[in-house]
Amino acid sequence: MPIVEAEILLPSGDKERVLKDTVTGRSWEIVNISDLTDRTIYTTDGKQKIEYEGWSYPGAAEGDPVWKIRKRTYDTDGNELSKIWADGDSNFDNVWTNYAMLVYL
DSSP states (O other): OOEEEEEEEOTTSOEEEEEEETTTOOEEEOSSGGGSEEEEEEEEOSSOEEEEEEEESTTOOTTSSOBEEEEEEEOTTSOEEEEEEBTTSOOBOBOGGGGGGSOBO
16 A cells, blocks of 8 residues: 555654655645545435545545545435445545445445
């Protein structure tokens, strides 16, 4: 898995949340979720509304395996029924363009 969430220790002694590419060593500071590249797709199966959400580092290509993807389902009244991750985890190891074909656990 090339992209991981990590905490780094700054010279000041403070800790900073980052995304780190384990292959290149490049890292991106994450202050909050809005710092990430994100995608959202809404669909329905006639009975439920389905929302796919994906996050990755800024500028990530949708075809690269560097995305964490979540699937949320809602009933017809808008009540959330489930919130599950692709592959059963929130790792940055999925391809966004495959969101509909991934296994959610």
